[in-house]
Amino acid sequence: MKSNQNLDADGRPYNRGLLIASLLIGGFLTVLTETILNNGLADIARSLSITTATAQWLSTGYMLTMGIMVPVSAFLLNRFNSRNLYLVALVIFIIGTSIAFVASNFPILLIGRLIQAASVGIIMPFMRNIMLLIFPVEKRGLAMGLTGIVIALAPAFGPTLSGWIVMHYSWHYIFGALLPVSVLVLILAFFGMRKILKTSNPELDIRSVVYSTVGFGGILYGFSTVAVGDKLISGAAILIGLIGVLLLILRQKGLTTPMLDMSVFKSFTFTLTTVLTSLASMALLGLQLLLPLYLQDAFHIPALTVGLIMLPGALVMGAITPISGLLFDKFGIKLLSIIGFGVYTSALIAFALMGPNTSTFAMTITYMVWMGGISLMLMQLVTAGVNDLSMDKIPDGNAINSMGQQVFASFSTAASISLITLVAAGNPQLSNSAATLLGYHYAFYFLIFTGAIGLVGSFFLKK
16 A cells, blocks of 8 residues: 555545544543653642652553553554554543542552553554554655654643642542543544554464563562662562563564564664664653652642643644654754754753752753753654664564663653652751752753763764
């Protein structure tokens, strides 16, 4: 099928504009849930009488579940009708959101979040794959720019929305506000989505799923508990996780039809862009979790004000991401990546240097600059990587890239929270507020280090 003929997998014409609308609106709604709780975690912790470290699992567990689901996404896309798969994923999202909306305790709320994450783990790579397949190669930069509005802008907008909701209503309405919109998206998808790929009958390798779950789950659990739990258990979890990942990789090499086709790593461009995308995702999701907590804990800024500080940055990302797609189509990835990593790493340094006298105006401008830098190259690194793959490898490439982003982002949030706790506990001579501020600064140093690695790696990209 040629993408510019607007024919589905059965050779029937379809309205590409309606299909894209159903994808992007549905994607925006579901990906929004990645960060929509970030500005409400403190309120949830107080309401449910749990610690911030426990509440943080509503974000960390969410991203871990996404990381587990993403490897299965390539199998699902090849096995099931595209239209039916998307509709089922949306129904799962509505079920998870409903459970979270009525939750009266932490375990039920966590279950709702994990069900949400399972649906988003299907929808996010699904959206990328379909957008790449319905556009020709020379327009993929624009296609991924449009997709980037969803993947980048939705998480950026989440803290602002949740800040406004928790200021005026109960945190339950963070989920309640999503439900009517979810139903409307389901109706839109019912009429707009079509079968884009011809299906086959691949088998899901259960051992690969188990290795993936144990591997990434163990690593994330270990890093999440190292600051507040038994160090021996945390270390054992990390070791078991690493073994699980190694077994997953070896298993894929031995399968005739692997769950994840590791041959995509034969492409140097794909391998490097996947690493750089994962590093950028560590910063994106890490800062969007850290910043609301940082401003509320260290500066005692109300949740709504925090949301307003972050809103201009979200708008900057929404404006620059599609423009970056056009720049990529014209100039390639190398210059965009160098500028992007350079700008956002510099902004992170500014965050690490902030003190009690820093104005909210300076915070807002710094966040806008940071968002501008990361939106220049995040989605275009993905595009550059998959452009180096053949058409039949794109679903596997997207699945591996998405998995890397989610796993590294999960590691970033878990490691950052643990680092804050360790540093604060290790400086008893300081006041509580001073120790907390120092802990956040060390978390920023960690993100600065990852940004510096990304900047150096960008110079090795092909022009």
